[in-house]
Amino acid sequence: MSSTAIHLPYADLVTLLERVFVNNAVSAHNARILAENCARCERDGSLSHGIFRMAGYVSSLKSGWVDGQVVPEVEDVGPAFVRVDAKGGFTQPAFFAARPLLIEKVKANGVAVLAIRRSHHFSALWPDVEPFAEEGLVALSVVNSMACVVPHGGKKAVFGTNPVAFASPRAGAAPFVFDQASSAIAHGDVQIAARAGHDLKPGMGVDREGQPTNDPNAILDGGALVPFGGHKGNSIALMVEILSAALTGGYFSGEFDWSGHKGAQTPFTGQFFVVIDPARGGNDIFAERVAGICDLVLESGQERLPGDRRHATRAKAEKDGIPLAAELHARLLAMATD
Amino acid sequence: MSSTAIHLPYADLVTLLERVFVNNAVSAHNARILAENCARCERDGSLSHGIFRMAGYVSSLKSGWVDGQVVPEVEDVGPAFVRVDAKGGFTQPAFFAARPLLIEKVKANGVAVLAIRRSHHFSALWPDVEPFAEEGLVALSVVNSMACVVPHGGKKAVFGTNPVAFASPRAGAAPFVFDQASSAIAHGDVQIAARAGHDLKPGMGVDREGQPTNDPNAILDGGALVPFGGHKGNSIALMVEILSAALTGGYFSGEFDWSGHKGAQTPFTGQFFVVIDPARGGNDIFAERVAGICDLVLESGQERLPGDRRHATRAKAEKDGIPLAAELHARLLAMATD
Numbered sequence: 265m266s267s268t269a270i271h272l273p274y275a276d277l278v279t280l281l282e283r284v285f286v287n288n289a290v291s292a293h294n295a296r297i298l299a300e301n302c303a304r305c306e307r308d309g310s311l312s313h314g315i316f317r318m319a320g321y322v323s324s325l326k327s328g329w330v331d332g333q334v335v336p337e338v339e340d341v342g343p344a345f346v347r348v349d350a351k352g353g354f355t356q357p358a359f360f361a362a363r364p365l366l367i368e369k370v371k372a373n374g375v376a377v378l379a380i381r382r383s384h385h386f387s388a389l390w391p392d393v394e395p396f397a398e399e400g401l402v403a404l405s406v407v408n409s410m411a412c413v414v415p416h417g418g419k420k421a422v423f424g425t426n427p428v429a430f431a432s433p434r435a436g437a438a439p440f441v442f443d444q445a446s447s448a449i450a451h452g453d454v455q456i457a458a459r460a461g462h463d464l465k466p467g468m469g470v471d472r473e474g475q476p477t478n479d480p481n482a483i484l485d486g487g488a489l490v491p492f493g494g495h496k497g498n499s500i501a502l503m504v505e506i507l508s509a510a511l512t513g514g515y516f517s518g519e520f521d522w523s524g525h526k527g528a529q530t531p532f533t534g535q536f537f538v539v540i541d542p543a544r545g546g547n548d549i550f551a552e553r554v555a556g557i558c559d560l561v562l563e564s565g566q567e568r569l570p571g572d573r574r575h576a577t578r579a580k581a582e583k584d585g586i587p588l589a590a591e592l593h594a595r596l597l598a599m600a601t602d
Numbered sequence: 603m604s605s606t607a608i609h610l611p612y613a614d615l616v617t618l619l620e621r622v623f624v625n626n627a628v629s630a631h632n633a634r635i636l637a638e639n640c641a642r643c644e645r646d647g648s649l650s651h652g653i654f655r656m657a658g659y660v661s662s663l664k665s666g667w668v669d670g671q672v673v674p675e676v677e678d679v680g681p682a683f684v685r686v687d688a689k690g691g692f693t694q695p696a697f698f699a700a701r702p703l704l705i706e707k708v709k710a711n712g713v714a715v716l717a718i719r720r721s722h723h724f725s726a727l728w729p730d731v732e733p734f735a736e737e738g739l740v741a742l743s744v745v746n747s748m749a750c751v752v753p754h755g756g757k758k759a760v761f762g763t764n765p766v767a768f769a770s771p772r773a774g775a776a777p778f779v780f781d782q783a784s785s786a787i788a789h790g791d792v793q794i795a796a797r798a799g800h801d802l803k804p805g806m807g808v809d810r811e812g813q814p815t816n817d818p819n820a821i822l823d824g825g826a827l828v829p830f831g832g833h834k835g836n837s838i839a840l841m842v843e844i845l846s847a848a849l850t851g852g853y854f855s856g857e858f859d860w861s862g863h864k865g866a867q868t869p870f871t872g873q874f875f876v877v878i879d880p881a882r883g884g885n886d887i888f889a890e891r892v893a894g895i896c897d898l899v900l901e902s903g904q905e906r907l908p909g910d911r912r913h914a915t916r917a918k919a920e921k922d923g924i925p926l927a928a929e930l931h932a933r934l935l936a937m938a939t940d
Binding site: 339341342343344345347372373374375376377379402414415416417418419420421422430432440442444492493494495496497498499502503505506507509510511512513516518538540541542544545546547550553554556557558560561563564565566567569570 | 677679680681682683685710711712713714715717740752753754755756757758759760768770778780782830831832833834835836837840841843844845847848849850851854856876878879880882883884885888891892894895896898899901902903904905907908
């Protein structure tokens with residue numbers, strides 16, 4: 265962080281980001297949800313999904329590709345099944361509209377699912393699942409995005425980065441949470457490497473001819489990423505397409521057409537959740553058992569669990585404020601008024 | 603296959619395997635379920651989980667480690683939550699005992715989960731999920747096993763091979779099904795390589811000092827496997843422990859103690875299922891959409907989808923019978939009578 269960094273309290277960053285959204289045709293209600301989501305990413309050090317994304321949000325809104333005003337429509341389609349039509353808006357307002365009914369169904373039945381369609385998800389996935397674990401529930405979510413990943417052994421991008429996120433209560437500690445792209449690297453990290461002028465590690469992507477490359481610009485310029493872990497990551501990416509799009513009624517990652525909206529950056533797809541009440545499992549010490557297996561992993565020599573670094577960054581930000589380059593702060597102020 | 607191979611019809615192989623189980627203290631009811639499961643693996647060419655496993659089944663039964671006679675206890679613990687106590691028996695009879703109630707709950711609610719505990723799973727996972735897809739449902743299942751995988755960056759085995767299996771209807775074709783270990787290689791394939799005297803590809807495991815090795819014997823002799831795809835496969839392996847053991851009330855992969863049962867080979871853990879009715883998603887063309895994304899993957903240049911080779915092997919076996927070395931056939935006959 266440069267010496268000109270300022271440190272903003274979380275609430276102040278939320279207010280500033282809210283102003284940016286409202287200034288770009290997002291309703292006050294939706295702006296609040298999106299601003300909190302983005303500020304949480306920045307606060308926790310998920311920088312590729314934090315303030316870095318604001319220019320993309322604004323560009324997509326200005327292009328008319330995404331509707332910031334929309335009121336999502338929640339559908340109660342079964343005792344343990346909720347659907348929501350995001351109607352071309354961002355995913356998070358649709359998710360929050362459906363969340364109370366989802367939790368009610370989980371508590372009543374032991375498990376419930378939520379299928380979101382016609383939605384734009386432009387953030388990290390962990391903010392969607394972590395709060396369930398904080399309430400004692402286990403949550404799994406998947407979201408597809410925009411075609412930028414070639415199938416294992418294939419030549420043409422079919423999958424999005426298609427992350428999978430999972431959260432579980434963990435006694436005596438923050439929840440166990442992971443959020444991982446089914447691509448070898450997150451698209452946001454490729455963008456960051458390109459801006460910074462850094463090469464990537466080998467095995468992350470291919471150029472426009474389908475040949476392996478370490479150059480982030482070659483990947484962004486007509487190339488593509490590859491799935492993590494070969495054919496196994498490929499299977500996960502395909503499962504994410506099935507659950508997020510086929511099951512919800514949303515679009516596949518390679519299917520939506522934004523060509524009429526210059527500046528559009530947000531994928532228009534779907535998202536799927538499974539949320540489980542572990543109390544129904546009859547195991548009263550569930551959270552203690554999760555803590556136990558996490559401890560075994562750390563004792564075996566693994567440096568840290570997924571989420572640990574994020575929680576440490578959050579703790580620091582809650583004490584000192586969220587570090588922000590003065591120049592970036594000025595840019596956000598401009599986006600809030602221009 | 604040697605020139606002395608015979609070809610057995612599926613029904614005859616089931617009958618023969620059933621006799622082996624009954625001859626080794628398995629009840630007639632449980633023997634039928636286990637024999638069909640094993641014969642299906644052999645028929646489909648899942649050789650590391652087919653007849654190859656029979657010696658291990660018998661050894662575990664003879665050791666008193668697993669109870670072949672047990673009647674599992676199904677517990678209806680919520681409108682969409684089923685538990686079953688396998689009471690130290692094999693998993694498949696427990697699964698079949700709970701399956702009708704599970705399906706009833708899925709149809710009534712849109713989704714339901716099944717948590718199996720105190721169970722021995724010694725087979726492939728795809729036979730558990732594929733039939734749901736044949737009935738129009740989407741199924742995800744995970745099972746933990748015995749500690750033989752070091753966490754990413756760790757030195758001591760904590761995880762089992764912890765497979766994840768997923769099955770979905772696919773219009774105009776066999777279901778889309780994958781079944782993949784969260785280790786870089788399946789333990790059965792390491793055993794097969796050791797018997798055949800073949801080295802493994804690099805990056806599959808470590809020796810007893812925690813150093814990388816390509817020697818299957820060094821992995822089996824105090825060494826361990828590594829997760830597939832680095833930290834991402836690691837997260838999946840940990841999720842499998844949480845769902846299969848913490849949530850069900852079963853044991854973690856490194857937790858059960860079989861030291862008093864010489865010859866025991868079957869892991870004593872738990873298994874978890876999520877089964878979804880896609881019809882509730884409101885998308886009438888779900889199976890057509892799944893076929894569509896599978897076609898896109900193949901058109902991009904991927905050679906085949908997971909499950910395709912298995913379905914081709916099955917089709918051949920249904921026509922010509924299941925190929926079996928005469929010597930192996932003789933050994934099974936001996937196991938059925940000795």
